[in-house]
Amino acid sequence: MPWKFILFKQSSKRDKSENHTDPCKESVSKARQMEDKYESFMNASPAEQEKMFAEHKATSPRDKFDLYPDWESINKKFATSSRPPMNLYSMMAAAAMIGILLALAYLFFTGHKLKEPTQGIARAKGPELILSNGSVIDLDNIPNGAFTAKGIHYTKTDTSLMCRLLEPYQVAIPDTHKLTVPSGRRYQVTLADGSIILLNASSQLHFPVQFSTNERWVYMQGEAFFKVNADRVKPFFVNVNNEVYTIATGTAFNIRAYEGTEHIKATLIEGHLSVKVYRSSKSTTLQAGQQVNYKDGKFVSPDHLDLNQVIAWKKDIFHFNNSSIDEIMEEIGRWYNVKIQYEGKKPCTYLYAVLDRSMSLEAIIETMSLIQVHLRLEGDTLIVSSL
Structure with missing residues (x-):
C-alpha cells in the first residue's frame, strides 16, 4: 500500500520531556496510541500493513474520529483569569501539537489523498x-x-x-x-x-x-x-x-x-x-x-x-526527528531542486515527521501548512514564512 506521510509532531523547542497537564491527558493517550500504531506499521510486512490499514479504516470512520483536544475544558478552567499563567502557553502548544499529530495520523490511516500537483518543478539532469x-x-x-x-x-x-x-x-x-x-x-x-x-x-x-x-x-x-x-x-x-x-x-x-x-x-x-x-x-x-x-x-x-533517521534516505524517506525548520528546508530544497528563502520572521519550531520522498512538492507545501508553516513557490525559489 503506497503511503505519503505517517506522522507529524510540532514543538516550540527541542524538548522531549513527557510533562503534560491534566486537560490534555486523554489526547496525549491518543497521540501515544498513534505513535504505537506508526511503529507497528513501519515494522510490519506489506501484507500486515494492508491488514492494519483495513482494520483501522473499518473501526475509525471519519465522522467519529476525534482529531482535536478538548479546547472547551481548557477555556473554562482559565476563564476567570484576565491573563493566563505561563504554563497555559505550554499547555496550548502541547494541545496544538497533539491535534496536528492526530489529524495527520488520521490522514494516513484513512488513506486521504493530497491534491495532485498542477505544475511540476524542473528537475536537474540525470546521473x-x-x-x-x-x-x-x-x-x-x-x-x-x-x-x-x-x-x-x-x-x-x-x-x-x-x-x-x-x-x-x-x-x-x-x-x-x-x-x-x-x-x-x-x-x-x-x-x-x-x-x-x-x-x-x-x-x-x-x-x-x-x-x-x-x-x-x-x-x-x-x-x-x-x-x-x-x-x-x-x-x-x-x-x-x-x-x-x-x-x-x-x-x-x-x-x-x-x-x-x-x-x-x-x-x-x-x-x-x-x-x-x-x-x-x-x-x-x-x-x-x-x-x-x-x-x-x-x-x-x-x-x-x-x-533509522540516519539511513531513512536509502528507502526514499524524509525522517525528521525534532528537526529545526532550517534542517527540514535544507532537505526539501536539495531534493526538489529549489532555493530556500525566508520571508518575515522565521518559523521557530522543531518537528518530527516521516514523509515519502515521492510526494510532490505541492503535497509537501500542503502538509507543512497544517503545522502553521507557509510555503510559496515562486519560480525555482520556495518562500518560507509563518502562517
Whole structure:
C-alpha cells in the first residue's frame, strides 16, 4: 500500500520531556496510541500493513474520529483569569501539537489523498558518469544493459551501475571516473572490488578503474552509504571533502558531508571504522551504532542517535526527528531542486515527521501548512514564512 506521510509532531523547542497537564491527558493517550500504531506499521510486512490499514479504516470512520483536544475544558478552567499563567502557553502548544499529530495520523490511516500537483518543478539532469578524459555519459539517456568505457565493463539499470575490469591495468596510476547524482535522485554503484556505494541526491563519487595492490581509495562529497567488501590486507579509504578520511576493511557506514554545511557526519552501522583528520593527529574510532560529527576542528558524538533517521534516505524517506525548520528546508530544497528563502520572521519550531520522498512538492507545501508553516513557490525559489 503506497503511503505519503505517517506522522507529524510540532514543538516550540527541542524538548522531549513527557510533562503534560491534566486537560490534555486523554489526547496525549491518543497521540501515544498513534505513535504505537506508526511503529507497528513501519515494522510490519506489506501484507500486515494492508491488514492494519483495513482494520483501522473499518473501526475509525471519519465522522467519529476525534482529531482535536478538548479546547472547551481548557477555556473554562482559565476563564476567570484576565491573563493566563505561563504554563497555559505550554499547555496550548502541547494541545496544538497533539491535534496536528492526530489529524495527520488520521490522514494516513484513512488513506486521504493530497491534491495532485498542477505544475511540476524542473528537475536537474540525470546521473552522469564522467570519464577521466572528460567525456560525459548521461546515464538516463543510454539503454539499460552492458556498455564499455575506458577499460571498464559497466552493467546499468535505472538506479544502479556495476563496474568490472576487462583486464588489469598496466599503469602506475589508474584512471579515475566520477559519478554525479542530481537533486531528487539516488544512485548505486558497485565497484570493481565488489564494494557497494549508494549515493544520495546532490552527491558525487570519484573512484579509480582499478585499486592499487595495497589500499583502496575513493573521494566523495554529499551523502553516501558504503557496504565495503571485506579485505583485511587492502583497507578501504574514503576521502571526505579533503577534510577527513575514513578507514575500513569490511563494514557498512553512512557519511554525510554536503558542501556548505557546517559539519561532517560518519555513522557506523556494522563493523569497524576509523575517522582521521588530514594533516593532523586527530582521529577517532567508531563501534557499530555510533556516530561522530566533525565540526570546527573537533570530533563530537551525539547524546542520542536514531539509526533509522540516519539511513531513512536509502528507502526514499524524509525522517525528521525534532528537526529545526532550517534542517527540514535544507532537505526539501536539495531534493526538489529549489532555493530556500525566508520571508518575515522565521518559523521557530522543531518537528518530527516521516514523509515519502515521492510526494510532490505541492503535497509537501500542503502538509507543512497544517503545522502553521507557509510555503510559496515562486519560480525555482520556495518562500518560507509563518502562517
